[in-house]
Amino acid sequence: MIITNITSQKDPERVNIFIDNEFAFGLFYSTKEELGLKKGLEIDEETIDKIKVRDELQSAKSKAYHYLSFRQRTQKELEDYLFKKEFSEDTIENVIQSLSQAGYIEDLDFARIYVRDKTTFKKFGPYRIKNELLQKGVSKELIDLALEEEYHEEIQELVDLVKTKYSSIIQDKSEKRFRRIGGYLQRKGHSFETIRKVLDSIDGKDD
Incomplete structure (x- = not known):
């Protein structure tokens, strides 16, 4: 078998290879150059x-x-x-x-950036961040390391977030307030302890 022609495709990075006057296959121009393919070159099935x-x-x-x-x-x-x-x-x-x-x-770098972004812009807690990173295939060990290095709990930021989102019930100290605010923060991946700190801060019970 002999390469009888090599023509360009619409994609400038690729070419068509003709063997014995019939189209055989397309490939990258860089591959053609790397392998020294040219018109008139004899070729066999193993090489193809x-x-x-x-x-x-x-x-x-x-x-x-x-x-x-x-x-x-x-x-x-x-x-x-x-x-x-x-x-x-x-x-x-x-x-x-x-x-x-x-x-x-680099999964560790990815996890570090992910923790910083989700903490800063979404106010996510460690549980949700960990779950999302696990779904993306990052190992538990790397996630734990990234959280240890990059996650910092900011209670006041969560308090401000909750006060803005739930301004209409912020002074309501009933079970309804706890369920709504608690559920919201829980969905964001925060622990029960963090939720309690936020509510205590709102009620002026900070340590």
Whole structure:
């Protein structure tokens, strides 16, 4: 078998390979250059298979870089994304290893940033943050470390938040107030102890 022609695709990064005057496959221009593919080169099935494997890896890396360009991702998020794009397990494993070594995937850094953002902007508590990070595939050990380093409970900020959101019932010391405010803070991932501190602060019972 002989490569009889190489033509450009609409995507300037990719080319078409023709073997024995028939279209055989498309691949990245960089892969063509890397492997020295050119018109007139004799080629066999084993070489074609290797070319396709190499090109799939390049394609997966390209999509991974694009996916990571929007925001930082966990390893599991990237694995799930590439799996949905129907790349092989070997290709996904190679991409993950390559990007991890290059510093593009770092679950501890991701967890640290996540804790800071959710604490600062959403006023989430440690339970909700931990649960969401677990769902994103971050290990319990890394989550605990990130929370230990980055999470700081700010009772006054929660008091101000509650006073704004529940201004109409803030002076109501009935069970209704406890249920509504307690449920709200609990959904945000705060502990019963934190909820009690917030209510005590509102009632002027701070230590």
